[in-house]
Amino acid sequence: MCGGYLNFGDFIARKREQKKITLREMAKLLEITAPYLSDVEKDRRNPFDMDKLQKLNSILELNDEEMDLMLDLAGEKRNDIAPDLRSYIKQDHNITLALRTARNKKISSETWSEFIKMLNEE
Numbered sequence: 001m002c003g004g005y006l007n008f009g010d011f012i013a014r015k016r017e018q019k020k021i022t023l024r025e026m027a028k029l030l031e032i033t034a035p036y037l038s039d040v041e042k043d044r045r046n047p048f049d050m051d052k053l054q055k056l057n058s059i060l061e062l063n064d065e066e067m068d069l070m071l072d073l074a075g076e077k078r079n080d081i082a083p084d085l086r087s088y089i090k091q092d093h094n095i096t097l098a099l100r101t102a103r104n105k106k107i108s109s110e111t112w113s114e115f116i117k118m119l120n121e122e
Helices: 008-018 023-030 034-041 050-060 064-077 083-090 093-104 109-121
Strands: none
Touching: 008 034, 008 050, 008 064, 023 034, 023 050, 050 064, 050 083, 064 083, 083 093
């Protein structure tokens, strides 16, 4: 469970309901069928591709933290990394190298937290 949500489908269903958007309305806005959206919300299908996730973000007017959570949940459902990180990691071999180095040195969660704190101070 991530951020108090059971899964990606639970997240988007709750956010859609908070905005008082019906399932059919949301499906139309996303240019998909209502049964397909229903299956995604009920965790019977994988999350959308990045284009649809960005469109969903716009419709639901998510803040940055909510968008990151939605992407994390989408990656979790696919048993993968968040879809926005894939292109970021691919853009520079140094990023891949840094992750492998951290893995090989068995960098702790605490060390990662300190590193993130340092990045946010800049």
